Amino acid sequence: MPAGTLYRGREGMWSWVAHRVTGVLIFFFLLVHVLDTALVRVSPHAYDSTIQTYKTPLVNLMEYALTAAILFHALNGLRVVAVDFWSKGPKYQKQMLWSVVGVWVVLMAGAFYPILQHTLLTWFGK
Amino acid sequence: MSTDTTDLELVASSQAHTGKGLGTGNPADAFVIEPPRVRTKKTPRRTRTNFEMLAWLFMRLSGIVLVVLILGHLIIMLTLDGGVSKINFAFVAGRWASPFWQGWDLLMLWLAMLHGANGMRTVINDYAEKDSTRMWLKGLMGAATVFTVLLGTLVIFTFDPNI
Numbered sequence: 001m002p003a004g005t006l007y008r009g010r011e012g013m014w015s016w017v018a019h020r021v022t023g024v025l026i027f028f029f030l031l032v033h034v035l036d037t038a039l040v041r042v043s044p045h046a047y048d049s050t051i052q053t054y055k056t057p058l059v060n061l062m063e064y065a066l067t068a069a070i071l072f073h074a075l076n077g078l079r080v081v082a083v084d085f086w087s088k089g090p091k092y093q094k095q096m097l098w099s100v101v102g103v104w105v106v107l108m109a110g111a112f113y114p115i116l117q118h119t120l121l122t123w124f125g126k
Numbered sequence: 127m128s129t130d131t132t133d134l135e136l137v138a139s140s141q142a143h144t145g146k147g148l149g150t151g152n153p154a155d156a157f158v159i160e161p162p163r164v165r166t167k168k169t170p171r172r173t174r175t176n177f178e179m180l181a182w183l184f185m186r187l188s189g190i191v192l193v194v195l196i197l198g199h200l201i202i203m204l205t206l207d208g209g210v211s212k213i214n215f216a217f218v219a220g221r222w223a224s225p226f227w228q229g230w231d232l233l234m235l236w237l238a239m240l241h242g243a244n245g246m247r248t249v250i251n252d253y254a255e256k257d258s259t260r261m262w263l264k265g266l267m268g269a270a271t272v273f274t275v276l277l278g279t280l281v282i283f284t285f286d287p288n289i
Contacts, residue, residue: 027242034278041281044215051213067200077189114205
């Protein structure tokens with residue numbers, strides 16, 4: 001086998017796997033999210049009591065995880081666009097993946113307090 | 127006519143995966159993926175539309191727009207002004223009083239659902255090998271998509287802050 005040309009088991013494959021997994025997760029969340037928002041058409045009380053669930057520590061943490069999934073899918077999606085439309089995209093696909101991971105780590109670190117502030121303030125007060 | 131081609135094996139390029147078609151002698155040739163556009167006897171003479179190409183293009187164009195719409199949505203809903211704490215009926219009513227945010231949410235709903243449905247279609251096609259399983263899964267997923275898009279659209283257009 002020619003060395004270094006295998007797609008399998010390398011950055012290309014794992015980013016593809018992660019893109020699929022995050023995409024499927026986001027799709028199922030979206031179905032639920034439209035349903036919960038549709039409760040504004042039922043009554044303010046029905047909506048507010050359901051939204052209370054979104055403010056519990058566990059679901060708050062899941063919102064952070066959802067943000068992580070969406071952010072990876074978004075950044076890697078831009079990389080896929082670059083691979084397909086930029087003439088040097090395929091050549092730099094690995095560098096672009098590590099850039100995606102780097103930006104993702106920085107943004108997720110920055111989003112930690114803003115997203116989880118509700119839980120943190122509930123637990124540790126102001 | 128004599129057959130002088132005994133030591134030359136003729137293999138169609140559509141059988142490149144057999145490793146015989148390219149004839150470079152490299153065993154790696156056996157792993158060359160068959161070109162998708164090669165026409166066989168089973169290929170319809172004329173495909174009706176460019177559906178798969180348009181779907182591929184739609185994923186990229188909608189994806190770029192969704193990056194802006196969804197990241198904006200997340201920043202506003204999950205991080206600014208106390209994060210998730212502030213979200214309640216009154217907050218939604220305040221946002222949907224503006225046609226701008228109604229339009230934002232409507233576009234986000236449609237693009238995200240179509241983008242997600244097409245992605246799910248690809249995933250189902252990849253893993254469900256049995257014809258009937260594939261059709262059922264795609265039918266179910268398609269029905270859930272149509273229902274969700276219509277419900278969301280109805281909610282945005284008929285929202286009543288004084289309910």
